[in-house]
Amino acid sequence: MFSKILVANRGEIALRVIRAAREMGVGTVAVHSTADSDAMHVRMADEAICIGPPSSTLSYLSVPAIISACEITGAEAIHPGYGFLSENAQFVQIVEDHGIKFIGPSAEHIRMMGDKITAKDTMKALGVPCVPGSDGGVPDFEAAQAVARETGFPLIIKATAGGGGKGMKLARSAEELETAFRTARSEGKSNFGNDEVYIERYLGAPRHIEVQVFGDGRGNAVHLGERDCSLQRRHQKVLEEAPGPAISPEIRARIGATCAKAVAEIGYEGAGTIEFLYENDEFFFIEMNTRLQVEHPVTEAIFGVDLVREQIRVAAGEEMSFRQEDLVVNGHSIEVRINAEKLPNFSPCPGKITQYHAPGGLGVRMDSALYDGYSIPPYYDSLIAKLIVHGRDRPEALARLHRALGELIVDGVDTTIPLFRALMEEEAVQTGEYNIHWLEKWLETNLG
Structure with a gap:
């Protein structure tokens, strides 16, 4: 096992990796821009090192700065989180050339799936259904x-x-x-x-379904069911849930086995997500994300696994801690992405947090790097928190989400919290009978 890893990211995902590593007894190095000197991931890591000015191009996307940070601190591996350099094949190759382990798939697999034509041809050859x-x-x-x-x-x-x-x-x-x-x-x-x-x-009214896969890089792979990500605005996911309300256990097993077999055949290492459009009981491949997804917590909730911990273990050469037969769906989970944005235009709203109170109680998880007095910088993505709930079934998960949204306080900036409170009252959300076009139409009607 590694003694120290560097987290090449910021915000809630950097905290997520740091927490998993700490439970494993692995030291962590946080990198940060000058704008993030007071960020929570900087405070929580064992070590922190500034890698540049506020611009992400000159800091979080600066490959020389990140490699230098590894060499200075003695970090043996890099976890990229999501976004930034997480799917940059050239970065992965440079990391490996410097004798540092990239916690994720190989440069070859990132390159293969990063080009959508190559990805589609590859998946078609592996028996994955395509549009x-x-x-x-x-x-x-x-x-x-x-x-x-x-x-x-x-x-x-x-x-x-x-x-x-x-x-x-x-x-x-x-x-x-x-x-x-x-x-x-x-x-x-x-x-x-x-x-x-x-x-x-172009499919008329599909759902967006993605299948979580995990491989050990040595030809072994599993699937961890699917997530429904159909509530979207301008192709950006807003709410995700698992398992998918429209997917039966039989369909789940069939498409999951197809995906697991495909990633096993190419020797894929780590976490990945194969995304589909789903209509009339048919799946059509659209892309594969070769990284941890923003919405990974809903999968963790229903399967009781820690995907980040598993990423670190497999990167260190250990076997996967679970087999396919160990992965049994337990209940239902929903995640909402809370952004610092001003409605109705969803324009970014950076600023100082004057009051923050996270909801709690059974089945409630809050992934966020917020704290009272924190100033959200204007230079990065507007995602500031993820609220995840888990229940014995979908109605219980919805009830917990409704309750948790009522407890959540984020003052000082505008957020998308009011949007989710309004969506909880909608019949289509309550029944799960929506597709990828539903939210756009709802926003036009209700927010203009």
Whole structure:
């Protein structure tokens, strides 16, 4: 086991890793920008080192600064959390070249799944169901027209290197195809430096279902069920729950086994998530995230496992502490992402926290780096907390979420807490009968 690891992140996920490492008796190093000198992850780690100014480009994304921090502190491994450098294959390669262990998959697997065309081709070859559409990239508009004739409308054009909803354009008819195609290429070029796109059939009212997988890098892998992430705004997840309200145990076992087999065959190491659109009892692969997900706590709640601890163990060369037969769903869990944003426009709202009170009680977990007097900096993502609840079933989890939201206090900045309090009253949320378009329509009606 490692004696010391460096956490190359900030906020709640950095705290999450530090806590897991401390329980394992592993020392931790926090890196931080000058804007995060008073951050909670800096206070909680065994050591802390400043790696640059507020700009993430010059601090949390600075590979030389992070490698130097490892060498200065003697950290043997790096946990990337999510975001920042967590899915940067070049960073992973540099880390490994310096004799430091990256806690996560190999550079090869990150590269493979980071390119969406390669990922889709790989998954198709491994027997994972994929959305009908182009075979690889679409080089020009004439080729796009050919795909449209074969697949039919509506279509979605996606940038190969896209993410977070950027480089995705919908074409409902032949008249819309050219504009959507050229816009997707332009956004891919400007946001990711790559204008290659591919085309898929657009599903009318799917759910967003993702399957949690975990491998040991030696050909052994398991799945830990699915999460439903269908409540989204502009392709950004807002609420996640596990297990999925629309997924039966039989369907869960089938798609889970397919995903576990796929990652086992490629020798995948660590945590990963295979994401699907789900409609009419059919799954269609969209991407694989080669890292820990923001919403991993709901999976931990229903299976009683610590995914971060498992990441560290497997990276240190130990065997997985569970087998597939050990993983039995227990109850229901829901997570809401609380952002420092001003409604109705969801504009970032940095500022000083004048009062913070976290909810408690049975089945309530709060992952946050907030404290009274903390100043949320304006330089980073607006996610400030995750409220996770667990109950014996979905109604009990919803009741706990409703109660916990009533207890939660975050004063001094605007947050999305009022949004979730309002959503708790909606029948579609109470019954779980929603799809990826439901929240956008609700926001248009209720927030304008």
